[in-house]
Amino acid sequence: MTNYALSLKDIRKGFFGVEVLHGINLAFENGKVHGLVGENGAGKSTMMNVIGGVFKPESGTMEIHGKPYEPSNPKDATKARIAFIHQELNLFSNLSIAENLYIDNLPKMKIGAIDYKAMKTNAAVQLKKFGIDEDPATIVGNLPMGVRQTIEIAKALIADAEVILFDEPTTSLSQKEKERLFDNIRMLKENNVAVVFISHILDDVCALCDDISVLRDGNLIDTRKTSEITKDELISMMVGRKLERVFPTVEKDIGDTLLEVTDLVAQPVVKGVNLTVRRGEIVGVFGLMGAGRTEFVRALYGVDPITSGRIVLDGKPYPKPSPMESIERGMAYITEDRRGEGLLMPKSVSDNIIMVNLNGICNKAGAMDFKKEDAQTDQIISELKVKVNDKHMQTAANLSGGNQQKLVIGKWLLREPRLLIMDEPTRGVDVGAKYEIYVLIQTLAKSGSGVIFVSSEMEELIGVCDRIVVVREGRVAGELQKNEFDQKKIMYYALEVNQK
């Protein structure tokens, strides 16, 4: 048996009774780069967090060179010589390069004071090793992202890390920085480090890794040698689930154009999106992490400023979107971050429902009409089947995920929106509530509203939408009509792999 730097055996992990990792078996070898690919929500980050000691697995074991490894916090992972390089770097931007490199292990002089001289000399040696032409005394906050990332790698090596996990390390890098990162990873490999490289850029994964594992819906689909697999096969493995869920179908007519977006740019992520939505149409927006889906809808709704582009809503140009005006013009936006932005968690169910429709229940003097409030909230609660005992006393925080999401949608329904933008409306919602949300979306479309449905779940987009737009790197990469829906095609667009 090979002596693995880190191995996972039958790791299972769930949240609130829903299992998200269904028994993962993986092993990482010294001196090898192991690629890990999968869609959003495939379980990559959960697995990382299990390895890093953030989450405790429900069952299964981990071993380092055959010895059991049971981390209970991130520090245990560091002690076990496992390091993580995240997209968001964990450096102190107010400290110098040298201080950041050695903060865990400060060199001391005899009298116990920090030996800055030794620190700088050592840091200079490390920087030279990684080909960075910077003074070790430079403050990290003044450095570009690529250099910061290299510093984190150097720091991991100083801490004598044997396993280094990279989580989407290339997203914020320029081409040149990316090449340098790859050189560094190859150097790690030569130093007998076990590297785990998580990315959705298949070209990078294939160029860099020795082995590639594919995760899908919390299952390990397969681990293969890079030399023995093609990109095409990889994509098949990533999306190859059977479409067996049932989706509601509603007979509806698709009318004339409601929204027309031309070349929408919102720096730095959205680089030019074209999109039309017609009345009664449900348009799905698919894209992988960092593709700019959320940023696009935020800019459209006016949460983030737009740099350039033209928006025409209902035949009228809408030059400078702001949330207030968007609401007035009949838009509704259901955010991805339900807990942070969508609901007032400590407030009652009733308060949450009327939040965006306060004008509708106030009399001329601006005072609230409590009878109207009662009537409207009751209507929403019964229409959406929200499970509430006392709508005035029970707070939004006490509801289940599904019921919370119903509240978010419900409060917008009161305004009868003409254009509904939904960002991941079914995330963290149980199957029953999901179905009800799909019904809601379709009923709303039937009544003549347009819907933009952003989701990472390809299956539900295929089941619910009339058209799917795939976004990649801030641009529309492809568009599919209902009769062309195909998981593989969508993934091809999302990954930018030329179709043969």
Place this chain on the structure above:
Amino acid sequence: MSESKKLKKKGGLENSLVFKYGVYFIFLLMFIAFSFSNKNFLTLSNIGVLIQQSAPLMLGVIGMTFVMMDGGIDISAGSNMYISAAVCALLITKWRAQGVEIESFGIYLAIFAIAALVGAVIGVINGVMIAKYKMVPFIMTLIMTKIARGIGMYITNAKLIIINNQGFTLSDKRLFGISILIYIAVVFILIFHFILRYSRYGIQLKAQGNNHEAAQKMGFNTLRNTFVAYIICGALCGLAGVMAAGATGSVASAFAEGNEFIIIPAAVLGGISLFGGKGNILPGAIIGMLLMNTVTNGLTMMGATPYVYTIVRGAIIFLAVMVDSMNYKGELR
């Protein structure tokens, strides 16, 4: 050319010279202006007086630097000075009544130790409430301002206690013609500058002030670090209190009132960020404190009315805080 240099070159306001060395500019300009408007300003004796006057609050600003480095604040600095000085004044009166000869090195040392202890107790309470019970530093220390001054007034009956006629005075003690107050301040400045710059604690405090989450992930005991910062601040404010009492010779009920609004602005002027993680004691905070006192000193010599002090000070504080906030790039909290 390295990449960071390129970045700096196109950098905005925050990298320009005026922003970086703004305080020193103001300091220099003011010094020149005062020197020209009053011939007595730039004299050795006046500069000596200026530094001597700054000495007690130097200790305060050192303590504040530790708390602010962590992203906190201690509004109770002035009241802490008062209660520590009041306790010492009462003890001096009591010992004197018992026939103890106050004017001896041992007794002076004991008085200083007691002041530091009283201040540290205030710091411990602040620290526990803020680090352990997650109270907002501003509110907790504001409450402490009221409580500490209240206790001080209660134990003294809000009466003026004169101590220089009882044998406790620091204003006349000199060594080689330089006030003992300055020596004390210099010793503390050096010690705590060393701790902040050359100890593991100091660098951890600076790091966590920048990013608490990352610091926790790295396994720092961030709560303990915060707690210790408030104790340091408390103890140093206590010492500042007894030094100020020794300099003025008495403790009144309004003793050191509002001193936090000299100490905190001095720190900000000296480049200690209100958002945490930035600045140093030497020269930063110390220059800041000298600047605050130069303003008062210079305006006094010009014969300006005391009301003008507040206006000028306010304007300087405003500028310093504005620059600090404009430079801050993180998330607002």
